[in-house]
Amino acid sequence: MRTAFDEAERRAWAGQADAYAASFAKLCAYPVPALLDAAGVREGVRVLDVGTGTGSAAAVACGRGALVTAVDAEPGMVARAAPAAPEADVRLAALPRLPFADDAFDAVIGNFVLNHVGRPREALRELRRVARPGGRMAVTIWAVPAAAGQALLGRAVQAAGVARPAHLPALAPEDDFARTEQGLAVLLGEAGLTDVVCDTLTWDHQTTLEEWWSGPAAGVATIGQIVTSQGPLVIAEIRSQFEALCAEFSGPGGALLLPHAALLAHGRA
Template sequence: MALDARAFTAFESSAHDRIAGRYAKHFAPLTGLALGPLLDAARVAAGRRVLDVATGPGVAAAAALGRGAAVTGLDVSPGMVALAQQAHPGATFRVGDVVALPFPDGAFDAVLGNFALGHFPEPEAALVECVRVLVPGGVLAFSWWDRPERQRVQGLFREVIAELGLPPHPDVPQGHDTLRFSEPEAFARLLRGAGLGGVDVAAHRTTHALPDVEALWRAGMGGMAVTASAIAVQDAATQARARDVLARRAEVYRGPRGLDIPIAYFIGTGRKS
């Protein structure tokens, strides 16, 4: 099914407006696990001009700011941008679409995207735009999730939806595959196709500690706008059943600290010639 890119972007914008506060509180700690490797891959350092696309609440932008970079964050969600600007006044944040970046050629030394790819309905066009605004020799570094069997927050929620037979949210445009770049070769082809050289896709694994199932529920429902929408649209009784299924499936990860959820992701990098 052909994807309506404009409709998908509009859904992403409105959905993230609604969940901005919950995302920052409950899901950003999960995306933050990749920040060190991501910024290292992009060679973020003092004085570097950095663009953080799909910045959300500005977590990666703030980390780059902490390294002394001059940082601009961009997101399609006005609610996320307002939240990021309030939380991180040292950076500049703008509302905008990654396929039409409002910056001149060669404006940045590095472009970051922390778990951004699945939010782009036109990833090839998005990457070309990101490369356009890089200086020659500039670095692009994007993180993205591994497969759900290894990235278990995503995996657990997908399994809950499958077990209960829940249909997609009727407002989510169909035809978008959020797992497309959860394969390293597909990720690498995307980077090379945008004209980048020295492409590398590195796998990373860690765990995310959560005190209980309620924290896991809040993280998933507050952070995965597309996936969790299949649950969020259900009535209260069905949502309660979904939470019970999640609790049962997550029990295998119980440890001394609560739940230790396996997390896996890739960081893809390339350099503009």
């Protein structure tokens, strides 16, 4: 059963595949090699990529010779992922109910998908259900507190005096969890995984001011929903604050170097 958070996520991502591809997709693709390594993805392995987005992980898994199935809840993402990973079976499907039999895959991956589900524990149990006994599962989420680069847009919103709109629900307290190495590892253990390991990945994401602004300006993700729910004058003030804060992250040739941190957890079904 979908929660209010799930429904808000569906609305927020509807029609946003192109804007996501032009803004945040490159950032979210960074952990893919480590994620696939953690899940033991190699030639001949049956892999399920849940929340594939634009297909970054599915494409790399296909390049390793894996037998890849990829799903996403947003039709626009499926439309972009299918040509990005033409050897994969790309379908429309969403957590917490996946259209696959028990024990169907050797490896199951979810790159940042847990950030977008209303009941993370239920989602992990479903990922565990479709992994064969002894198979591997690996997931990523954003770490909390956020790294400086990840916090940039939120700081601009806050500096403009904008609060999170009431129509954007947060996770229910009983469904939330600590976005730390220990917190995510415990969550995987509760889902029935063994040999659980969780590490922190850190990197500097290189982008530009205009590229980084294009995501929220188009309404991509929660930050985009916050920005686009404001009037033109407030949006202009957020943009002004964003431009001022970007000076902290300026790199050579006008690039922005934005420090990010994600958690990568994996275990055995």
